[in-house]
Amino acid sequence: MTTWADFQYEIYLNGMTGAVPRLPTDLTRLEEMAERRLGPGPFGYVAGGAGSGRTERANREALDRWRIVPRMLRDVRERDLSVTVLGRRLPAPLALAPIGVLSIMHPEAERAAARAAAATGVPFILSSASSTPMEDVAAAMGDGERWFQLYWGKDREVTLSFLARAKATGFTVLVVTLDTPLLAWRPRDLDQAYLPFLRGVGTANYFTDPAFQAGLARPVHEDPNAAVLHFVGMFGDPGKTWPDLTLLREHWDGPIVLKGVLHPDDARLAADAGMDGVVVSNHGGRQVNGSIGAADALPAVADAVADRLTVLFDGGIRTGDDVVKALALGARTVLLGRPYAYGLGLDGQAGVEHVIRCVLAETDLTLALSGCRGSAALTPDLLTRI
Numbered sequence: 001m002t003t004w005a006d007f008q009y010e011i012y013l014n015g016m017t018g019a020v021p022r023l024p025t026d027l028t029r030l031e032e033m034a035e036r037r038l039g040p041g042p043f044g045y046v047a048g049g050a051g052s053g054r055t056e057r058a059n060r061e062a063l064d065r066w067r068i069v070p071r072m073l074r075d076v077r078e079r080d081l082s083v084t085v086l087g088r089r090l091p092a093p094l095a096l097a098p099i100g101v102l103s104i105m106h107p108e109a110e111r112a113a114a115r116a117a118a119a120t121g122v123p124f125i126l127s128s129a130s131s132t133p134m135e136d137v138a139a140a141m142g143d144g145e146r147w148f149q150l151y152w153g154k155d156r157e158v159t160l161s162f163l164a165r166a167k168a169t170g171f172t173v174l175v176v177t178l179d180t181p182l183l184a185w186r187p188r189d190l191d192q193a194y195l196p197f198l199r200g201v202g203t204a205n206y207f208t209d210p211a212f213q214a215g216l217a218r219p220v221h222e223d224p225n226a227a228v229l230h231f232v233g234m235f236g237d238p239g240k241t242w243p244d245l246t247l248l249r250e251h252w253d254g255p256i257v258l259k260g261v262l263h264p265d266d267a268r269l270a271a272d273a274g275m276d277g278v279v280v281s282n283h284g285g286r287q288v289n290g291s292i293g294a295a296d297a298l299p300a301v302a303d304a305v306a307d308r309l310t311v312l313f314d315g316g317i318r319t320g321d322d323v324v325k326a327l328a329l330g331a332r333t334v335l336l337g338r339p340y341a342y343g344l345g346l347d348g349q350a351g352v353e354h355v356i357r358c359v360l361a362e363t364d365l366t367l368a369l370s371g372c373r374g375s376a377a378l379t380p381d382l383l384t385r386i
Contacts, residue, residue, distance in 0.1 A: 003079060004092065005368070007361040022347055023354050028318050030342035030355070038345050041194035042104035046341050048188030051289025055282055059316030062293030066325045066383045071371030080374040081364060085333050086173055086255040086276055086310050088145060091121040092360050093327055093375045096352075097314055097335035098149035098175065098259075100129030101202035105345035111140040113344055116352035118144025120360075125149050125175055125335070128162065129202040138169035147173035149259070151180060154237040156247070161211035163251050174252045175279065179260030181238035184287045197231065200224055206231050245273045257312065260287075262297040264304035267311075277310035277332075284315065284337055295329065299380070302330025320362025324370065328378040 011021060024030060035043050049056035081092040096117050103109040110132040117124035118141040126137050128151040138146060148171035150162060163174070189195060196202050206212045207220045207227055215234075220227040248256060258270045259279035267278050280298045282291045294315025302311050313331035317323060318339060326334045336359060343351035372378060 004081060004357070004360040004364040005079075007357045008365070021354065023343060023351055025358050027339045027355060027358055030339055030346065034342040034345050038105070041192045042345070044188035044192055045101070045104060045194060045196065046099070046338060046345075048186055049285035049289070050184040050186055050287055052187075053285065054289050055287075055291040055293070056285030056316075058291070058293035059282065059285055059295065060293075060318075062295035063316050063322050063325055065385055066295070066329070067386055068321060068324065068366070068370050068382060069384050070369060071382075074371040074373075076368040076371065076373050078373065079364060079368055080376075081360065081367070083333055083375055085312075086257070088123075088172065090123065090145070090333065092363070093323065093331075093333035094356070094360060094363075095123040095125055095147070095312075095333060095335050096340055096356075097337035098125040098127035098177070099337060099341050100127040101131055101196045102341065102344060103131035103201060104196055105341055106348050108348055109344075110137050112349035113340060113352050114141040114144065114146070116340075116349045116356060117146075118142060119349075119353055120356045121145075122356060123147050123173075126171070127151075127202075128205055129197070131202055131204055133204045133208045134162075134165055134171070135169050135208075138171070146171050147175055147257075149175040149177060150248075151177055151235060152237065152240060152248075153234045155211070155215065155234045157211040157214070158206070158209060158234065159247070160251055161209050162205065163248070165205075165209070167252070167254075173255045173257060174248065175257045175259050176248060177259045177283075179281070179283050179287050181236045181240065183236070184289070186286065197235075198228060200228055203228065203231050242269050242273055245275065249274050255310075257310070259314070261301060262292055262294070264300045267301045267305040267309065271305050271308040275309065277312060278305065279312040279314050279335065280331070281314035281335070295326065298326065298329045298331060306330055317359075320359055320364070320366045323359065323363045324366045324372075324378065325383060327375050328380055328382045330380075 083093045110130045114124045114137050123145040125147045127149050148166035255276035257277035261278040313326040314335035340352050340355045343355035
């Protein structure tokens with residue numbers, strides 16, 4: 001039986017012919033490599049966080065405070081990383097997080113990342129703010145598992161049009177981002193005066209949407225600046241409240257997951273509103289400087305709602321042991337963000353596939369060497385806090 005861990009032997013065997021991996025297998029090195037090779041605007045947009053970056057650092061510190069306590073002499077010859085999440089059977093507890101404007105990292109943008117996800121069997125979560133229309137992304141990944149992330153803006157008709165388009169093109173799960181009703185203070189972007197949306201990057205789903213186009217005096221190609229201004233005016237909505245979720249529930253008949261939940265009471269409100277899951281996330285530290293680290297918030301959210309909702313996790317995942325820790329703390333699966341964006345920027349689709357396979361190989365090996373046969377065996381008892 002092929003296991004994710006076999007990737008290491010593939011690398012070693014290729015080495016017999018003198019071939020070595022094009023990218024590091026220690027994925028924590030990707031950021032430094034990307035900074036050297038990519039422009040300061042694109043790199044800073046992906047790497048940067050809100051304010052002084054305290055929350056981005058808090059995500060890593062929160063994971064690092066937990067340590068694995070391996071158990072010995074347990075039969076781990078056969079392991080199974082597969083999980084059932086939101087009614088779908090996945091080969092591993094991993095999905096690619098929604099990241100917008102990926103064309104700033106690589107010309108093939110979301111298509112390349114989506115193909116990599118499909119090739120490895122993990123879900124690809126497409127951002128509303130993608131550089132590629134959702135229909136083109138769906139075509140690129142064939143039957144691959146795909147979820148759609150919604151930035152829930154002011155225009156009701158555009159929201160409903162997005163939902164209809166996503167459903168029609170095979171997106172099965174709706175991931176609603178709650179923590180971005182406004183853009184945060186992001187010094188790395190501000191210092192470069194770099195906001196891709198103002199250049200019409202990351203607006204592909206909007207500019208191709210009939211409801212969005214109906215709000216324009218002239219077609220997008222005739223007056224792109226007006227289209228950008230219309231997008232900016234409707235993108236976020238700080239007036240949304242919990243009762244507004246009724247609209248989404250009425251117009252989406254699949255699972256709905258709320259992304260950006262950190263407080264257990266908000267998770268309970270999500271369950272009361274008929275949602276199917278929550279993503280414990282602080283948007284990679286990009287929204288509230290000084291926020292709680294995502295892994296510090298995870299146990300309380302899982303304790304509050306794991307019997308009612310699917311709990312997912314997004315916040316600082318860089319390695320296989322990070323995945324193991326998040327699962328042991330109560331997540332059903334994890335979302336991987338910046339590392340795959342760096343892999344995309346450095347080596348396109350192949351770079352994303354490399355990142356996915358590295359993370360899952362290390363996850364598999366960490367499980368085995370800790371005495372666990374699969375993600376279902378992970379509990380807080382595997383961990384100790386320092």
